[in-house]
Amino acid sequence: MSEDPKDITRRETLQTVGRSVLLIAIGVAGGVGGISTLQNVRREMKLKGTKKEGRYPGSPWYSMAIDIEKCIGCGRCVQACSEENDVPPGHYRTWIERYAIMKDGSVSITSPNGGINGFENDIDEDKVERAFFVPKLCNHCDDSPCTQVCPVGATFETKEGVVIVDYDWCIGCRYCIQSCPYGSRFWNPKRNTADKCTLCYHRIKKGEQPACAEVCPTGARLFGDLSDDASPLAKFVRENATMTMKPNLMTGAKVQYKGLSKEVV
Amino acid sequence: MHYLLPFASGQYVFPNEKELQWSVLIVLYPFLTGLVAGAFILASLVRVFDAKPVAPTYRLALLTALAFLICAPIPLVTHLGHMERSFQIMITPHLTSAMAIFGFVYLWYLMAVLLLEIWFDFRADIVAKSETTKGLLKLFYNILTLGVKDVSPKALDFDDKAGRFLTIIGIPSAVLLHGYVGFIFGSLKSNPWWSSVLMPIIFLLSAIVSGIALVMLIFIVTTKVRKQVQNVPCLDAIARYLMFALIFDLALESLDVVHRIYEAGEWVDIFGLLTSGYLFWTILGLQFFLGGIVPLAMIAFTRAIWPPASVRGAMYTAASAFVLVGVFAMRWNVVIGGQLFSKSLKGLTTYRLGLVEYEGVLGVIGLLILPIVILYLLVKLLPPWVQGHHVERAEKPST
Amino acid sequence: MKACMECHPDKAEATVHVKKGVHCESCHGAAKAHTEDWEKAKPFVPSTRADCTRCHAMIVSRPAWYPQIDPKTHNPDSKCVHCHSIHELPAVKK
Numbered sequence: 001m002s003e004d005p006k007d008i009t010r011r012e013t014l015q016t017v018g019r020s021v022l023l024i025a026i027g028v029a030g031g032v033g034g035i036s037t038l039q040n041v042r043r044e045m046k047l048k049g050t051k052k053e054g055r056y057p058g059s060p061w062y063s064m065a066i067d068i069e070k071c072i073g074c075g076r077c078v079q080a081c082s083e084e085n086d087v088p089p090g091h092y093r094t095w096i097e098r099y100a101i102m103k104d105g106s107v108s109i110t111s112p113n114g115g116i117n118g119f120e121n122d123i124d125e126d127k128v129e130r131a132f133f134v135p136k137l138c139n140h141c142d143d144s145p146c147t148q149v150c151p152v153g154a155t156f157e158t159k160e161g162v163v164i165v166d167y168d169w170c171i172g173c174r175y176c177i178q179s180c181p182y183g184s185r186f187w188n189p190k191r192n193t194a195d196k197c198t199l200c201y202h203r204i205k206k207g208e209q210p211a212c213a214e215v216c217p218t219g220a221r222l223f224g225d226l227s228d229d230a231s232p233l234a235k236f237v238r239e240n241a242t243m244t245m246k247p248n249l250m251t252g253a254k255v256q257y258k259g260l261s262k263e264v265v
Numbered sequence: 266m267h268y269l270l271p272f273a274s275g276q277y278v279f280p281n282e283k284e285l286q287w288s289v290l291i292v293l294y295p296f297l298t299g300l301v302a303g304a305f306i307l308a309s310l311v312r313v314f315d316a317k318p319v320a321p322t323y324r325l326a327l328l329t330a331l332a333f334l335i336c337a338p339i340p341l342v343t344h345l346g347h348m349e350r351s352f353q354i355m356i357t358p359h360l361t362s363a364m365a366i367f368g369f370v371y372l373w374y375l376m377a378v379l380l381l382e383i384w385f386d387f388r389a390d391i392v393a394k395s396e397t398t399k400g401l402l403k404l405f406y407n408i409l410t411l412g413v414k415d416v417s418p419k420a421l422d423f424d425d426k427a428g429r430f431l432t433i434i435g436i437p438s439a440v441l442l443h444g445y446v447g448f449i450f451g452s453l454k455s456n457p458w459w460s461s462v463l464m465p466i467i468f469l470l471s472a473i474v475s476g477i478a479l480v481m482l483i484f485i486v487t488t489k490v491r492k493q494v495q496n497v498p499c500l501d502a503i504a505r506y507l508m509f510a511l512i513f514d515l516a517l518e519s520l521d522v523v524h525r526i527y528e529a530g531e532w533v534d535i536f537g538l539l540t541s542g543y544l545f546w547t548i549l550g551l552q553f554f555l556g557g558i559v560p561l562a563m564i565a566f567t568r569a570i571w572p573p574a575s576v577r578g579a580m581y582t583a584a585s586a587f588v589l590v591g592v593f594a595m596r597w598n599v600v601i602g603g604q605l606f607s608k609s610l611k612g613l614t615t616y617r618l619g620l621v622e623y624e625g626v627l628g629v630i631g632l633l634i635l636p637i638v639i640l641y642l643l644v645k646l647l648p649p650w651v652q653g654h655h656v657e658r659a660e661k662p663s664t
Numbered sequence: 665m666k667a668c669m670e671c672h673p674d675k676a677e678a679t680v681h682v683k684k685g686v687h688c689e690s691c692h693g694a695a696k697a698h699t700e701d702w703e704k705a706k707p708f709v710p711s712t713r714a715d716c717t718r719c720h721a722m723i724v725s726r727p728a729w730y731p732q733i734d735p736k737t738h739n740p741d742s743k744c745v746h747c748h749s750i751h752e753l754p755a756v757k758k
Contacts, residue, residue: 069727070727071727072719072723072726072727072730073723073725073726074718074719075718076690076718076719080689080694083693083694084694090280090283091280091281092280092281095279095280095281097277098725099725100724100725109277109609109611110277111277111279111280113280114280118718118719119723119725120723121721121722121723121724123724123725125724128724131724131725132725132727133725133726136279145453145454145455148361148362149361149362149363149364149453150359150362151354151358151359151362151364151365151367152350152353152354152357152358152359152365153357153359169350169353169357170346170347170350171345171346171347171350171351171353171354172345172346172347172350173344173345173346173364174286174287174346175362175364175449177281177286178286178287178453178455178456178604179453179455179456180455180608181454181455181456181608182279182608183279183280183281183282183607183608183609184281185281186281187284187286187346191346192346192347193346193347211694214687214689215687215689215690216690217681217684217685217686217687217690217691217719218684218685218686218730219685249454249455265277265609265610265611
């Protein structure tokens with residue numbers, strides 16, 4: 001059973017060569033994969049800053065712009081939304097927050113019943129430095145965390161860029177509500193599913209405005225098509241300094257705010 | 266009082282976040298799966314790492330893992346808004362969702378790992394039972410043999426090899442089962458209380474800690490019930506593993522806390538408010554002190570002065586019970602704590618745990634007793650006290 | 665809005681609110697039922713001070729450009745419509 005020492009060396013050499021080839025192959029494959037991924041990421045990042053086209057060219061890319069300087073906090077939008085969409089009381093597809101920055105630097109944020117009945121003038125005016133209303137709604141994120149986490153794909157983004165819930169497929173695990181950084185989603189006790197703003201999908205498909213934008217008496221809510229350069233919304237976003245909520249979270253939030261103050265959460 | 270300053274003019278909670286979404290049932294879920302993963306890893310110490318002194322608990326640990334695994338999905342499914350649609354998670358899994366993988370991870374672990382391993386391990390016993398029992402029970406055991414009645418040394422040797430192989434697959438599976446639970450929480454960028462890469466690892470380590478403590482406690486109690494003398498050398502060995510696991514667990518949990526305090530992100534004020542208020546006792550008192558430092562000190566102290574066996578046994582009993590309370594508190598702090606603040610990071614909400622409601626205390630107690638009942642039945646059907654043939658007459662409990 | 669104009673072009677022609685872009689339903693509430701059966705379902709008709717002050721009461725957080733009155737000092741015992749016209753111009757009655 002004795003082996004020729006030469007054979008042993010040869011076998012060892014072959015083994016070494018084989019392992020090296022394998023390692024190099026793995027390295028090359030990994031490198032190529034990594035570089036192409038990075039390139040894709042970079043391409044995506046480039047797009048993100050300027051993107052106004054939706055994922056589906058040819059389809060409108062709906063969103064809304066909020067002009068904070070126009071909101072008077074009358075709460076008609078919250079009321080209209082609630083009536084239009086049969087929103088259960090105590091839950092809000094849209095709501096209004098009131099911010100009051102006091103002279104001592106503290107910030108008071110209130111939203112009694114989501115602002116559905118409007119607001120009272122119940123802050124001591126002498127102590128207020130600056131105050132304003134901020135209407136909130138679902139941001140219809142392009143990379144929405146809520147559609148990412150839905151275990152059954154019951155919530156999804158339509159080709160118009162509207163994030164909606166399929167109430168007949170939602171199993172009611174509430175993971176999406178946890179994943180929304182804006183508090184836009186809620187539990188609908190009538191349906192026993194998650195629920196949220198649909199941008200009044202049933203209305204906008206007919207060419208109408210979402211209920212909230214329709215009733216806003218001051219035009220603080222501007223609904224429209226981001227991908228259409230001629231639309232009032234695209235024009236508004238072009239002409240004004242606008243900002244989205246929590247951009248650091250990279251959710252691709254589409255709702256644009258004009259006059260957004262640093263105190264807004 | 267420093268922490269109260271930013272909210273001097275009142276807190277703000279988003280109007281949709283006044284109610285919590287995930288109740289105490291979702292606290293139970295990671296607790297139960299953690300016990301499964303931990304018990305399995307203790308069992309695998311015997312099989313793969315050849316930890317002989319722990320061998321008497323091997324089969325009990327496997328049955329414990331099975332009993333708790335059967336119950337693990339109950340709180341999840343009952344918490345769904347549409348239980349009747351739960352199967353959709355299997356037929357239309359949404360692949361970008363961590364939760365969609367649950368069904369598969371669970372079934373893989375239950376079917377491919379745990380049931381198979383138990384079958385290989387108890388096969389000889391099942392065959393023996395099928396020959397000694399009568400009537401329905403005989404039929405039952407006959408079905409359990411799956412028609413394989415070969416108990417030749419060669420067949421038993423194959424059982425042993427298969428069991429060992431399954432354990433080797435089982436360790437990463439157990440890690441996956443529970444690390445994945447941590448990922449469900451840790452991967453949410455919306456929630457800074459959860460969002461942490463450490464989350465799966467902390468979940469896993471506390472799972473190991475709780476599983477070891479549970480098997481040790483069950484082992485002590487069952488020995489007592491069976492009127493046997495406690496196998497204290499075996500307990501010494503388990504306690505040693507428990508101590509190491511606790512050290513790692515406490516170190517990582519402390520690292521997490523220190524890191525968050527030092528990093529002091531935008532959430533620092535609201536976290537300060539939360540941990541100094543609602544969660545103060547469950548974090549500092551139960552999770553860190555009663556569930557961490559106290560049992561660690563008890564085991565270390567016992568090992569240092571080595572009191573008589575009966576005292577050691579009593580110390581281990583208390584330590585493992587404390588650990589279980591502490592790990593439950595940890596799950597509570599993660600799951601409930603992560604929902605007590607609004608995503609505005611400007612206000613806190615509250616959670617009231619009812620006694621006799623659908624998701625109340627009694628339900629929780631019921632769901633904690635149920636796996637024990639299942640374990641009782643499993644132990645009756647497949648007594649784990651007799652050693653598997655592969656453990657080569659390791660230290661049997663002396664009678 | 666379009667639907668309202670079909671039957672009520674006169675109401676909406678020359679009012680300060682419509683000129684500013686305020687929709688009928690902002691004040692009259694959701695009125696789909698009224699378009700389906702106009703005799704049966706009548707929309708809400710605002711008449712009290714509260715209906716007007718919902719938008720026009722002085723609130724510190726309302727933008728300064730927006731017309732607001734302090735309901736406590738601005739003719740507190742009088743109905744708004746005594747002096748102000750809703751559907752005609754000029755907005756303040758002579």
